[in-house]
Structures are given as structure tokens and as C-alpha cells.
Amino acid sequence: MALRLYILVPFFILLIAPYLSRSVVIGNATLYAPAVDLTNNTGILTKVSLYVTNGDGNIAIKGPISVGSSTYNASKTAVYVASRFLGVNPDAYNFTYIIYDNNSTVSGPSIGAAFTILAISALSHKPFRINFSVTGTIEPNGSIGLIGGVYDKASAVKSNGIDIFFVPYASNRSFEYELYYLVSRTFGIKLIELPNISVAYNILINGSPISNYSKYIVNFNPYVNYNVEQIRPVNISCSSCNLTGFYILTNQTFNITLKQLDKLREFKNYTGLYLNYSRLINETYSIRNNSYLYTADDINFLNFINIFTFNNNFINISSGRSLLLNTYAYCLSLQQPNPTYSNIDYLYNGELRQMLGMYVVNTSLSIYNSSVQDTDGAIRIANIAGEALGWCDAADTLYNLNYSGAPVQFNSNIVKTAYSYITNVSGIVSPYSYVAIEAYRQGNYPLAILASAYAISFNSSIPSNLSINSIESIIDSMKIDDSFAYEFAKQAYFYIQEAEINKNNSSLYNTYMADAYTSARLAYNINNAINIIRADAINSSVGVSNQSIRSLDLQIYQIGIYIKRLAYLIILNITLSFILFILIIIILTNNRRKSSRV
Numbered sequence: 001m002a003l004r005l006y007i008l009v010p011f012f013i014l015l016i017a018p019y020l021s022r023s024v025v026i027g028n029a030t031l032y033a034p035a036v037d038l039t040n041n042t043g044i045l046t047k048v049s050l051y052v053t054n055g056d057g058n059i060a061i062k063g064p065i066s067v068g069s070s071t072y073n074a075s076k077t078a079v080y081v082a083s084r085f086l087g088v089n090p091d092a093y094n095f096t097y098i099i100y101d102n103n104s105t106v107s108g109p110s111i112g113a114a115f116t117i118l119a120i121s122a123l124s125h126k127p128f129r130i131n132f133s134v135t136g137t138i139e140p141n142g143s144i145g146l147i148g149g150v151y152d153k154a155s156a157v158k159s160n161g162i163d164i165f166f167v168p169y170a171s172n173r174s175f176e177y178e179l180y181y182l183v184s185r186t187f188g189i190k191l192i193e194l195p196n197i198s199v200a201y202n203i204l205i206n207g208s209p210i211s212n213y214s215k216y217i218v219n220f221n222p223y224v225n226y227n228v229e230q231i232r233p234v235n236i237s238c239s240s241c242n243l244t245g246f247y248i249l250t251n252q253t254f255n256i257t258l259k260q261l262d263k264l265r266e267f268k269n270y271t272g273l274y275l276n277y278s279r280l281i282n283e284t285y286s287i288r289n290n291s292y293l294y295t296a297d298d299i300n301f302l303n304f305i306n307i308f309t310f311n312n313n314f315i316n317i318s319s320g321r322s323l324l325l326n327t328y329a330y331c332l333s334l335q336q337p338n339p340t341y342s343n344i345d346y347l348y349n350g351e352l353r354q355m356l357g358m359y360v361v362n363t364s365l366s367i368y369n370s371s372v373q374d375t376d377g378a379i380r381i382a383n384i385a386g387e388a389l390g391w392c393d394a395a396d397t398l399y400n401l402n403y404s405g406a407p408v409q410f411n412s413n414i415v416k417t418a419y420s421y422i423t424n425v426s427g428i429v430s431p432y433s434y435v436a437i438e439a440y441r442q443g444n445y446p447l448a449i450l451a452s453a454y455a456i457s458f459n460s461s462i463p464s465n466l467s468i469n470s471i472e473s474i475i476d477s478m479k480i481d482d483s484f485a486y487e488f489a490k491q492a493y494f495y496i497q498e499a500e501i502n503k504n505n506s507s508l509y510n511t512y513m514a515d516a517y518t519s520a521r522l523a524y525n526i527n528n529a530i531n532i533i534r535a536d537a538i539n540s541s542v543g544v545s546n547q548s549i550r551s552l553d554l555q556i557y558q559i560g561i562y563i564k565r566l567a568y569l570i571i572l573n574i575t576l577s578f579i580l581f582i583l584i585i586i587i588l589t590n591n592r593r594k595s596s597r598v
Helices: 002-022 069-086 112-124 150-159 175-187 197-204 210-216 244-264 268-289 293-311 317-333 344-370 375-399 413-425 431-441 445-459 468-476 483-501 506-535 546-597
Strands: 025-037 042-054 059-062 093-099 164-168 190-194 408-410 537-539
Touching: 025 112, 025 150, 042 112, 042 150, 059 069, 069 093, 069 112, 069 197, 093 112, 112 197, 150 164, 150 175, 150 375, 175 190, 175 268, 175 293, 175 375, 190 197, 190 210, 197 210, 244 268, 244 293, 244 375, 244 483, 268 293, 293 375, 293 483, 317 344, 317 375, 344 375, 344 431, 344 445, 344 483, 344 506, 413 431, 413 445, 413 506, 431 445, 445 506, 468 483, 468 506, 483 506, 506 537
Parallel strands: 059 093, 164 190
Antiparallel strands: 025 042, 042 093, 408 537
């Protein structure tokens, strides 16, 4: 009997061996990943582990009360990417992720990069070389995608004693990158961008020094060397242009930007940023002194917005909402003067900027009030508020120019012209098309025309065979007699020269050529729009009042409705008559068949 048992034992072991082998852990790894607690919008740091056993490709996530589909899908992508990266078959293993965050609900794809790095470490049996935290989505090709809540996540990472935080790659000129820099300076934490899993593997597992990847260490530098000493003033003819307003506008933009720069100097952790913005503003002084007024104004407008955002780095959700409301009240309080023959272009460009300011505030408020916001959202609101303040300050400056000369109103032709313009932009989704349609709805037909010209210009696709000659031909084909068109034409030549200076750098060359083309299109379209507006302007003593024009517009609209209704009735009658005729034919045919059968 005992002998028989000894004989059966090996067979029993062989029978259960596959099941025993499946439960043996063959690899594991642990790291800390940040998240945002949506119940109170605060950052939390969560321990995440992965245990790999032999199996059949099963993936499980344990710990939380519930796991959202986006998180589970991220785990599947992570296993796929890690297995492909190492050249192993994922169907030979089971993967159990444990998120040590009990009594919580976990949802969101931003843990995907962490899941992938854990899988690579566990499958390769190689531990992590440094103490770090990481966030980011994971794509099937191994790239790491952008996430939200980086401010709150960095706060949690730093408060738990971790000084290295890996984040997704962002363009150096994007708001996200500026946010990275703001976060790194606020918390004194090193942020390193991860473009893909290969870089993550080399640094975190293979042990490559971080210094080898200095280009991925976040350190925002806004300075651009425009090589102003190589830029030649451009001689463009414009006999009727009055540039006094542009000098005033440019100086005002310089003033508000310098005020924000002075505030930035108060933050010791922004010393380097202050110096680089100072260099950039000095660069724009040279651009202005070289007669490129609007170009200098345009660059400083962006400087103002960005510096304003950095100055509001301690903003929270409540104060962000207040900032938006105060900005909207300021924009709304601006009063437009009456148009005159000499200042039509400045007035309606001012109105355009005022409505753009109100548009960005309104859009942000609707988003702000309808969704949960983290601190990232609040800082983004500060950026938007800065943009709106910049637009409306420009509008206020343009409104306060000397509007001498005879006041004008507009004849009824402008209604038809404005309608044709907004018809062309109705399919364009942009702030300018919104302003155009809203201005038309309000009966502000000159603004509808001008805003449409901007929308069309910015929506123009860049030709694949773009050349300097083709850009210059756009400007040469028009007779410039508008101040804004004149400045945009000069701006086009400014960027043409920048493209020539950087012809050995394909990226910069293409960027400057695209800017030059857009500026030339703006010059052309705005010049035409202002000429049309001026052509319909008549002395207010004999002009048609805005109320009369609105009444005329309403009559045209109502007549159109009546015509459409009449057309529908005619078509309906014809259709019913045809159906009745067919029914009569069918009935007569059936009667004839019945009589023949009888």
C-alpha cells in the first residue's frame, strides 16, 4: 500500500504543478504615482505595485472600491507596450496591479506611464535606480501623453519627500510647459519630461545619468534672439495711414508689460525668468525702433499674458473665478466712441479686441462653472484672464485716441456686405468668427465685416509651395490705405527676413514663413474690409440710423422667411397633387382589370 502511494506522488505533483507554477511570483516592482482627489481637488501620492506570475495574459487591478474603464484600459496598453519593448509574450503571464488607496474610486488614464514602467521593471527583473514619481498616459506606440492636475500632483510628490517628478513631454512654447516651470519653481522640485518609454527605461532602470537628458529637464526660457541688427526697415507706401495711434498702442502695451515684469522681480525663485523676459523686452524695443510697431506690440502682448500668469502662481479656484468676473466687468465697462471718417480702422479694431476679451472670459466662465477644476485649471484661468485684460486694455487705448472729424453712420448696403462676409465664416470655429456672427446679430455690421476678415485670414491654410515671392506678391497686389493693414504688411516682411536669417534651421524657417504668410493675408483682407466699410460710411446728418438698418435687415430676413414658406407650400401642393394623380391612375387601372375578369 505504501509503495503504491510512493508511485502516485510523482504523478500527483505532475498533475498540480501547472497550477502551483501559476501562483509563483516571477517578478514585482513598486513605485509612487500621484493623483488628484476630486472630492476636494488636492493631490495625493499613492503606492502602486505590480506582481507578475506565469499565466494566460490576465490583467487585474486590486485595492480600490472600483476602477474606471479608462484606468483598466491603461493597464492593458501598459502591458502590451512593456511586453513589446522587452520582446516577451504577455499571454504567458498574469499581471496584478495593486493600488494601495483603499476605500476610494480610481478613474483616469494618467497612471498609464506608471503601469508601463512597473511592467518593464517586473518582467526584466531590474529594480529602479532612483527615488521618483511619475505621471502620464501611455500610447500603444510607447509615447507618454499629457495629463491634468500637474500642480496638485507635484505638491503631493514634494510633500512626501520626493524631489524628482517625471511628467509627459510638452512643447517648449506651450502653456503646459510654462505650467511645468511654474510648478518646478513653486515647489523646488525637478521636473523631467518623458517623451516615451525608451527614455524612461534608460533613466529609471538602465541607470543613465539624468544629466545626459538635460534637454528634458524643465527650465523655461522665453528669450528669442530676433537678430534685429540684421533686420532692415521696409519702405511700403501708404499715403493715408495715420500711425500715431500705433505708437500710442505699442507704448501702452510696453507699459503694462513692464508693470507685470516689476511684479515678477518680487519672486526670488523667478530671478532667471525675470532676466530672460527683460532681455526679450529689450529685443522688442529694438524691433519697435526699427519701425515694426505692431510686431513689437504683438510680441509684448504675449509677454504680458505669460508674465501675468507667473505673477498669479498662487491663485486658487475661488480667486480664479473672481479674477474672471472682474475682468469681464472691466471689459464691459469700456465705452466705444462714435466712428469718424479718419478713425474707422482704429475704432472697429478696438471693438474687435473688446469683444475678443469678453469672448474668452465668457467661454472660460462657462467651462469653469460646469466642471470640476484642479489648480491647473485655476492657473489656466489666470492665463485666460491675462489675455482678456490685454485685449481690453488695447481696446481702451484705441477708444481714447483723438477721434476728430465728422461723425459717420452707414448706408443700407453694409447689411448685404456684412451678411456675405459672415456666410463665409459660419463654418469656421474661432474667436474671430464668433465675434463676426455676434456683431452681425447685434447690428454692428462694420465689426462683423472686420472680424470676418480676421477669421478668414487665420483660417487660411499654409500653401505647400510657399515662397518669399508668393508672400510678397500678396502685398504687392494691393494698394494699402489702412493703418492696420500697413502694419501687418510690414510684419510680413519682418518675418520674411527672420526666415532668411534662419534658413539653415528648417523648423524656424518654416515657422517664420508661416507667420509671414498669415500676416500678408491679414494685411490683404483687412485692407479690403476697411475700404468696404469706409465706402458705406456717410455723413451722420444724411445717414441711415443703425435702428433703420436693423429694421431693414429684419425686413429682409422676414421676406426671406415668407419666400421660403411660400416655396414649401408650392412644393407641398405639387407633391400632393402628384400623389393624388398616381392614386387615381391606380384606382382606374384596378377597375378596368375587374371589369375584364367579369
